[in-house]
Amino acid sequence: MSDAGRDRFLPHLMRIAAAREETPDVRTVRLEFAEPEVASGLQWRAGQFAHFSAFGAGESVLTIANPPSRPGHIECTFRDMGKVTSALASLSVGQTVGFRGPYGNGFPIDEWRGRDLVFVGGGIGMAAVAAPLRLVLDRRGDFGEVLVLNGARTVADLVYKEEMKEWEKVERVRIVRAVDPGGETRAWDGEVGLLPDVFESLRLEPDGRIVVICGPPIMLHFMLIALDRLGFPPERVVTTLENKMKCGVGQCGRCNVGRFFVCRDGPVVTAAQLASLPADL
């Protein structure tokens, strides 16, 4: 989308068309542009993010959860965590929010053609996995087997519960769900364990697989260690970074990890790139 001449901070107005409470503190909203021409002109890549605003509270950086293969609207999933997300969580269907973006690099989906793919989403990190996963499912023939490993602290914290049932029906897609020890219920039929352990128990061979992992820093840390031990080459392990951002274009000065600006050079990085960055994460 060309926003030439438009002030970069001026958001597009969007109406909340639908809202779904995923968990007690995670919400998914479907947003529709107030100006239809913006909707038709907007182009983005899976993995790019945007600034979403609740007027009066401010802006928050969230990933665009719907892939470009499902255009015309914007979907995002967020946890009620700070000032802006709690304001966004309190808005009702029909109310107006702001959107500016997209920003960042996105996932190199085309490089994954023909390969088996593993998507690992921990907690709200599943929102960052959603766009590339949905895009892969929309282009099912281009890729090999798809494994989705979704974990959360407790059963109540699992997101996309209904949609996951649909994903499971797609050919050559396997879904593994896990909760942290103690987070299970009596009726729970999934795995119990931390994601790195559950991943190891699956006994996957690297075999040219692409592994996409998104989740909290502590989960990423141990997943990367596990993947390294299992022999997954760091060039084929992909994750997304997250940092506070105020602009999206490398100027506000707070999302950088050394010379690497998460907003401009990321948020998608390989484990190999990550290893070359200073420990400022």
Next chain:
Amino acid sequence: MIRMSSPNEFAQEKGRPVKGEGWRLSEEEYERLQDPRSVGLDVRSEGWRVGEEEWREWLGTLLRSGSRLVAPVEEDGLSLFRAVSSAAEVSLRGYGNTRWSPKEFLFPATEALFSYRLLGDEVELGAPPADGGEQVLFGLRPCDAAGLARLDEIFLEDGEDPSYAARRDRTAIVSLACDTARPECFCTAVGGSPAGTEGSDLQLLPLDGAWLLRALTPKGAQLVPASAAGWTPASAADWRRAEELRLAVEESIERDPLSPEWAPVLEGAFAQPLWEELGQRCVGCGVCAYVCPSCSCFDVKDEGDAFCGARCRLWDSCTLPQFTRHASGHDPRPTRPSRYRQRVLHKFAYFPLQHGGRLMCVGCGRCVRLCPVGIDIRESVERAFSAGASGEGRP
């Protein structure tokens, strides 16, 4: 003191005078211009010898033309940049440098990006109030003019920021070369000069009791009034004297260079334990960033209530504790040493590595002078470089 490049090599980088036709030079002048340290004066440019009466009259002309004039004034014993309504308010007497840098006139401490109004479920957005026409920033020290050129790199070259670009476009900068250096000055250590021209459209060079005014850009030339026809053109002796004074001030700044060539070593010194020691002293007050002419980090937040207000951009500082803290509580830079390291490395490693070797420091010395716990960024850079070069404590 470890050194990777001499000041001469560095000065060469920054703009050696070029030999051309039509120069009237003595042997001695020619010799001096061959000296790579001669980074300042281009004797080919047009210049006038002006007295105080003449420049004040000129400023009056600018004000009458409707231009906003920002210049140093004396207020409560401090020198500060203010928009003045008469040339008589301008005070260059005993003026070393202003307490605050002039960056707020291009990059305001707080500015509204747009306004919002909630009308039921609808939201109405409004453009911010337009903030005026032409402005002349007068009397900036060359370091501060260079600082604004750093802001240009961030807000124009790294992707144009429309509000900054509009303000920059209608701004002309008249710098004032230094006749003395203050103890905290170190422009020469970071590639500048007491008569540096970077970022200036016009420049006044001190000449014992008078000034040599020279235009450096077409924009600057346009500001010279018609009455300049009656001014005395600067003589060869005037140029020579200005050059002598520049060299004298330059020599009085006894600082070893902080070379941009150090950037890779500094970047590699990220994990040095030294940062713990350097950064523990920092109290995280942020004054260094607020007074810095090149610091450009900002915050964006809504000011108002649930019904109306404005989204604002505000200065921010990487040494403040909330700067990088996520809503979740996770903080990539959770300690004062980790934040202070970011400040030093952004200016002396990350920025030069991405901007053709230009440091994000112009040597104005305000942070050195005003730090409440006496942190000297020059010392931090030198020590981090030494530690990085010797590889001590490398993990």
